[in-house]
Amino acid sequence: xxxxxxxxxxxxxxxxxxxxxxxxxxxxxxxxxxxxxxxxxxxxxxxxxxxxxxxxxxxxxxxxxxxxxxxxxxxxxxxxxxxxxxxxxxxxxxxxxxxxxxxxxxxxxxxxxxxxxxxxxxxxxxxxxxxxxxxxxxxxxxxxxxxxxxxxxxxxxxxxxxxxxxxxxxxxxxxxxxxxxxxxxxxxxxxxxxxxxxxxxxxxxxxxxxxxxxxxxxxxxxxxxxxxxxx
Amino acid sequence: xxxxxxxxxxxxxxxxxxxxxxxxxxxxxxxxxxxxxxxxxxxxxxxxxxxxxxxxxxxxxxxxxxxxxxxxxxxxxxxxxxxxxxxxxxxxxxxxxxxxxxxxxxxxxxxxxxxxxxxxxxxxxxxxxxxxxxxxxxxxxxxxxxxxxxxxxxxxxxxxxxxxxxxxxxxxxxxxxxxxxxxxxxxxxxxxxxxxxxxxxxxxxxxxxxxxxxxxxxxxxxxxxxxxxxxxxxxxxxxxxxxxxxxxxxxxxxxxxxxxxxxxxxxxxxxxxxxxxxxx
Numbered sequence: 001x002x003x004x005x006x007x008x009x010x011x012x013x014x015x016x017x018x019x020x021x022x023x024x025x026x027x028x029x030x031x032x033x034x035x036x037x038x039x040x041x042x043x044x045x046x047x048x049x050x051x052x053x054x055x056x057x058x059x060x061x062x063x064x065x066x067x068x069x070x071x072x073x074x075x076x077x078x079x080x081x082x083x084x085x086x087x088x089x090x091x092x093x094x095x096x097x098x099x100x101x102x103x104x105x106x107x108x109x110x111x112x113x114x115x116x117x118x119x120x121x122x123x124x125x126x127x128x129x130x131x132x133x134x135x136x137x138x139x140x141x142x143x144x145x146x147x148x149x150x151x152x153x154x155x156x157x158x159x160x161x162x163x164x165x166x167x168x169x170x171x172x173x174x175x176x177x178x179x180x181x182x183x184x185x186x187x188x189x190x191x192x193x194x195x196x197x198x199x200x201x202x203x204x205x206x207x208x209x210x211x212x213x214x215x216x217x218x219x220x221x222x223x224x225x226x227x228x229x230x231x
Numbered sequence: 232x233x234x235x236x237x238x239x240x241x242x243x244x245x246x247x248x249x250x251x252x253x254x255x256x257x258x259x260x261x262x263x264x265x266x267x268x269x270x271x272x273x274x275x276x277x278x279x280x281x282x283x284x285x286x287x288x289x290x291x292x293x294x295x296x297x298x299x300x301x302x303x304x305x306x307x308x309x310x311x312x313x314x315x316x317x318x319x320x321x322x323x324x325x326x327x328x329x330x331x332x333x334x335x336x337x338x339x340x341x342x343x344x345x346x347x348x349x350x351x352x353x354x355x356x357x358x359x360x361x362x363x364x365x366x367x368x369x370x371x372x373x374x375x376x377x378x379x380x381x382x383x384x385x386x387x388x389x390x391x392x393x394x395x396x397x398x399x400x401x402x403x404x405x406x407x408x409x410x411x412x413x414x415x416x417x418x419x420x421x422x423x424x425x426x427x428x429x430x431x432x433x434x435x436x437x438x439x440x441x442x443x444x445x446x447x448x449x450x451x452x453x454x455x456x457x458x459x460x461x462x463x464x465x466x467x468x469x470x471x472x473x474x475x476x477x478x479x480x481x482x483x484x485x486x487x488x489x490x491x492x493x494x495x496x497x498x499x500x501x502x503x504x505x506x507x508x509x510x511x
Contacts, residue, residue, distance in 0.1 A: 066342065073346035097346070180335050193298055193426040196433065196456035 005191060005200045012184035013207050016173045019101075019183070023108040023169060030109060031116025038121055049117070056114040061107065062175050068107040069179045072097040104176045112169060119161045123154040156226035163219040167212050184208075282479035283326075286350055292323045295335040295349035297424075300449045301505040302355035302471075303332070314373070314505040315353050321497055325488045338404070338423065341365040344476050351481065352474035355445060357407040362474060367482040371470030372489060372498070374508040377411045378447050378462040381432060381439035386463045389439075395464070398438035401431035408441035411466040417441075433457055441466065445507060470510050 037049030056064070072095040080093035097103060127150050135145035177186040188204040191197040286292055296303040302315040311332040323330040335343050335352075343349045344366055357375060358368050379395060389395055392415060400419035402408040408428070412419040420437060422428050428440040429450060447462045449455065475482040492498045493511065502509045 066339070070339075070342040070346040070348070073348070074342075077345065077347075097348075178336055178339065180333070180339075182334075190298065192430060193424060194300075194304070196426075196430065196450075198430075198434075 001197075005197070005203065008187045008190075009184055009200065009204055009207060012182060012187035012204075015101075015176070015181065015183045016170075016207075017211075019104060019108065019173045019176060019181075020170055022105055023112055023173075024166065026105075026109040027112035027116055030113035032120055034113055034117035035120035035124065038117060039124065053114045053117060056111055057118075061111050061172060062178050064107045064111060065104060065175060065179055069097055069100065069103040100179055100181050103179065104181050108169075108172070112165065115165050116162070119158050119165065120154070122161070123158040124150065126157055127153055152226075156223070159219060159223050159226070163215070166219075167215055170212055170215070171208060282350075282476055282481050283484055286481060287326065287328055289328075291329040291331050292319070292326060292351070293331045293333060293349045294319050295340060295343050295352045296332050296354045297334060297337050299355055299425075299446065301445065301507070303353070314501050314507055315355060317501055318372075318492075318498065319353050321492055322485055322488050325491070326484070340474065344474060347476075350475070351485075355443065355471050356474055357443065357469050358472040359407055359410065361405070365477070366474035367477055367479055368472040368474050369482055369485045370489065371472050371510040373445070373471040373502070374468065374510055375471055376444040376465040376468050377408045377441050378444050379439050379441055379464045379466065380429060380447050380451060380457075380460050380462050383459055383461045385438075386461050389463050392464065392466070395439070401428040401437035401440040403428055403442070407467075407469055408443070412441055415466065429457055429460065432460060439463075448506070 034049050034053065037045050038053065040046045040049070076093050076095040079089055079095075082089065082093075098106060131149055132142075132145055135149055140148070173183055174185040176183050177189075180186075184204050184207060185201070188201040191200040296311065296315070298304050299313075301313050303311060303313045304316075306312045316332065319332075320330050333349055335349065337354075340352045340356075344352060352366070355373070355375070356362065356368075358371060362368060379389070379400075381389065381398075389398075395415070395417065398417070400412050400417045402412050402419050402421055403425045404421040404423060406425065408425070409419065409421060419441075420431070422431065425440075425442045425446055428437075428442055429446075431437040432440045444462070444465065450457045451460045451462065452458065473482075473485055475485070489498070493509070498509055501507075
């Protein structure tokens with residue numbers, strides 16, 4: 001029994017890890033783009049970024065999952081009922097959402113990119129302006145100054161808050177089960193539903209704990225490596 | 232420099248939006264040629280195209296289920312079986328399509344059906360007025376009741392509805408069981424699944440739960456998971472139905488096929504196999 005449970009949980013945890021890794025892969029760069037948007041002097045872009053961040057951070061991730069997965073067909077259904085025959089309406093009526101896993105991934109990437117963007121913004125704005133002025137005096141362009149002087153300092157400063165978010169992400173993946181993506185908690189709950197076995201759910205906690213332990217060690221190492229930036 | 236950067240970023244964001252919309256517009260299968268996309272879309276929108284035709288065109292009936300003995304559950308080979316699963320296969324055979332079972336999150340069944348992620352909910356679903364508003368439901372096919380389940384050693388003290396008033400109950404969220412708990416003025420907590428409700432009783436978090444008769448029988452039988460529990464009272468009688476999309480002609484078609492399966496004895500054999508009572 002223990003073996004069956006372990007295998008089933010491992011299978012679920014693979015989905016969890018896949019979601020985790022792919023979310024990070026896309027959300028980390030997307031977050032930077034949104035951060036630049038939020039700091040832009042070009043007002044429409046700035047407000048667009050700020051509004052997106054406001055909406056995404058202001059609504060539950062679970063709701064976002066439901067909107068991404070069921071939304072397109074529901075909206076399509078409403079337009080279909082109108083029965084107006086023109087290309088735009090037909091296109092809207094024919095809208096189809098993504099499959100379950102891609103939907104979860106899309107919602108997670110957007111959600112986490114918004115949180116990341118605010119962490120990046122905090123990091124970038126914490127670098128004293130004097131450094132940029134010094135770079136200018138040395139004849140560096142703005143992009144040279146950003147990539148050669150500012151960026152690595154930012155990375156060091158944002159490691160702890162990013163660590164927080166990334167560990168939260170590991171646990172948030174369990175929300176995927178709301179649209180029937182079979183991750184580790186879903187698999188663990190099946191044992192309760194079918195056989196009244198309680199311990200698999202607690203045991204699933206160990207998977208998260210061990211994985212987050214690994215992440216904690218990695219973050220600690222990363223911070224140590226960047227110690228030479230101490231001002 | 233800053234301006235150009237802003238413009239590039241704005242363009243990137245706009246591109247992202249377009250990409251997102253486009254991906255929503257695609258059929259989800261990356262390999263489909265754009266031409267197919269548009270035909271699929273126009274098929275989809277053909278005003279008045281019947282739901283039945285839509286299902287027969289795609290060649291499969293997608294059935295939303297949860298693990299729920301004895302209606303739908305997985306056998307040792309990982310195949311869906313149970314009264315509803317076999318019934319669904321028999322109906323699909325008549326429709327000339329294949330069946331695909333998808334395990335869904337029960338809370339989202341209305342969303343699943345309405346957004347065409349599944350074609351019907353076929354999972355020992357008790358017919359309620361609320362469900363009739365969000366789905367078209369077939370004629371009832373199996374009789375059920377909401378029963379009170381509690382530990383065997385306490386059961387003899389609770390033989391009337393009156394005696395239950397002071398107990399704490401566990402029920403499934405927005406279920407038929409919750410309905411009767413409200414009618415009788417019981418104190419109750421709502422949980423996601425009936426299986427969570429019975430677990431609350433098993434672990435002593437609640438004094439009793441109100442669940443489907445069919446499930447209570449399956450779970451509290453001799454040698455089953457909760458043989459320390461027993462059913463004490465039946466609070467009402469009710470019936471199971473199959474949930475289809477609002478306005479779908481699949482609903483009437485299933486009714487027709489069901490009449491046929493009743494006439495030739497298929498459903499009687501299934502009912503006997505899974506110890507259920509048919510509605511005739």
